[in-house]
Amino acid sequence: MTQETSIKTEIQNGVVIVSFAQPSIGALNGIGEISKAINDYVDQNKPQKLIVDFEGVKFFSSQALGMLIELWRKLEKYQGKMVISGINPQLYRVFKITNLNKIFQFFDDSQSAVKSFGEN
Numbered sequence: 001m002t003q004e005t006s007i008k009t010e011i012q013n014g015v016v017i018v019s020f021a022q023p024s025i026g027a028l029n030g031i032g033e034i035s036k037a038i039n040d041y042v043d044q045n046k047p048q049k050l051i052v053d054f055e056g057v058k059f060f061s062s063q064a065l066g067m068l069i070e071l072w073r074k075l076e077k078y079q080g081k082m083v084i085s086g087i088n089p090q091l092y093r094v095f096k097i098t099n100l101n102k103i104f105q106f107f108d109d110s111q112s113a114v115k116s117f118g119e120n
Contacts, residue, residue, distance in 0.1 A: 006030050007037050015114045016045070019053040019086075026061035035067040042071065048080050051113045055086030065100065072103065085113040 008019045018038055025031055042050070052068065054060075068084070075082050085107040087095075095101040107113035 006034050009041055012110075012114050013118065015049040015051060015117050016041075016047040017051045017053055017085075017110050017114070019055060019110070020057050023056055024059040025057060025064045026059065031061060031063045031067065035063075035070075038067070038071060039074070042074055046078055046080065047075070049117045050075060050080060050082045051085050051107075051110055052082065053085045053110045053113075054088070054091065055109065057086075057091065058088065060091065060094075065094070065098065068104070069100070081117070083107060083113050083116065085110045 006021050008021060010017050010019075018041070020034070025034060038052075050071075052071070068082075072082050074080075083105045086109055087106060092101070092106065095104065095106075105116075107116060
């Protein structure tokens with residue numbers, strides 16, 4: 001399944017992968033639209049396994065961090081699991097500075113993340 005907005009959703013081996021169609025995620029780049037699209041998808045489909053893939057994303061605002069935390073909490077309510085893949089080292093530093101690297105699990109790419117769900 002592919003959803004045409006500024007996000008793309010696909011399913012591989014029962015794992016939902018959400019990726020972004022633009023290199024910058026922030027107020028000027030439709031974070032509200034992105035957040036709504038992802039949250040609507042999660043509300044409707046209640047995926048048990050979700051990957052948020054940042055491959056190709058060079059910048060995100062603090063609002064994107066809030067969106068990820070909200071999404072993580074939503075999945076946690078029904079024992080869903082979310083991981084992050086494809087994040088570049090500069091953006092990963094933001095997770096370390098905010099200690100969010102202790103909440104989220106990170107993978108180099110979406111394929112590694114998909115495989116990790118098979119191991120659980």
